[in-house]
Amino acid sequence: MKILCISASNNFRDGLSETSSFIICQRIIDKVKKKTPQADCAILELKEYILTPCVNCIKCLDNSRCVINDAFNEIYEKILGYDVLFIVSPHYAPIPSKLCMLMEKMESIWFNPWLKDNTYQPEIVGIPTGVISHGGTGREGGLREYERIVNYPIANWLFTIPKPYENTRQLKLVGFNDDWKYGINVPPVKDFEEWSVSQISMFEDYIAKVIILTAS
Numbered sequence: 001m002k003i004l005c006i007s008a009s010n011n012f013r014d015g016l017s018e019t020s021s022f023i024i025c026q027r028i029i030d031k032v033k034k035k036t037p038q039a040d041c042a043i044l045e046l047k048e049y050i051l052t053p054c055v056n057c058i059k060c061l062d063n064s065r066c067v068i069n070d071a072f073n074e075i076y077e078k079i080l081g082y083d084v085l086f087i088v089s090p091h092y093a094p095i096p097s098k099l100c101m102l103m104e105k106m107e108s109i110w111f112n113p114w115l116k117d118n119t120y121q122p123e124i125v126g127i128p129t130g131v132i133s134h135g136g137t138g139r140e141g142g143l144r145e146y147e148r149i150v151n152y153p154i155a156n157w158l159f160t161i162p163k164p165y166e167n168t169r170q171l172k173l174v175g176f177n178d179d180w181k182y183g184i185n186v187p188p189v190k191d192f193e194e195w196s197v198s199q200i201s202m203f204e205d206y207i208a209k210v211i212i213l214t215a216s
């Protein structure tokens with residue numbers, strides 16, 4: 001099983017060795033490895049890539065790749081090599097711009113070829129994807145706000161296609177339960193020791209749910 005964790009942070013603050021998003025990705029991998037030591041896990045840090053916005057040139061029409069941004073193509077090829085994905089995103093009023101650029105381009109490279117040929121399906125269709133948001137606060141109200149501001153735009157990107165086609169064009173969002181349909185959020189990692197038992201189990205159960213979905 002191959003698991004890719006995308007850290008959406010673009011945090012280059014002086015003195016910071018690891019971003020919170022990266023640390024959460026590491027925690028995901030620790031949990032996976034504990035249960036499945038042979039799992040092949042990697043972290044992709046968006047901050048390391050020079051992404052550019054989609055300019056709607058429509059030149060992806062012919063080969064479903066971006067003709068102006070090799071960094072995007074590199075990320076996309078990497079995603080294709082994995083069975084399951086986690087997107088870990090901080091609240092950046094609303095979400096980090098590199099994640100937006102990734103979403104814009106992933107949208108364009110299926111939509112434009114599909115306009116030409118309505119039977120077209122991109123290669124990433126159906127890859128189970130967990131979404132984990134976080135931000136500056138661990139208060140209950142804050143966590144719900146991150147769901148609205150961070151998880152929902154990501155879920156909305158995955159659901160822009162009307163039924164019954166919504167699972168035939170993009171990654172497949174894995175919800176946690178009826179209450180948390182768009183993934184989960186976690187309190188700040190600096191407060192890890194103060195995470196409640198229910199917050200820890202939500203994190204662990206969600207990872208297990210995304211992975212099990214992949215295995216089935």
Ligand SMILES: Cc1cc2nc3c(=O)[nH]c(=O)nc-3n(C[C@H](O)[C@H](O)[C@H](O)COP(=O)(O)O)c2cc1C
Binds near residue numbers: 021135
């Ligand atoms: C541009 C920007 C806007 C932010 N806006 C918010 C905000 O509105 N609410 C909040 O709780 N945290 C906000 N934060 C704080 C980050 O969510 C928080 O520091 C997070 O831990 C950073 O994660 P990272 O190290 O993975 O980048 C913002 C951070 C940045 C850089």
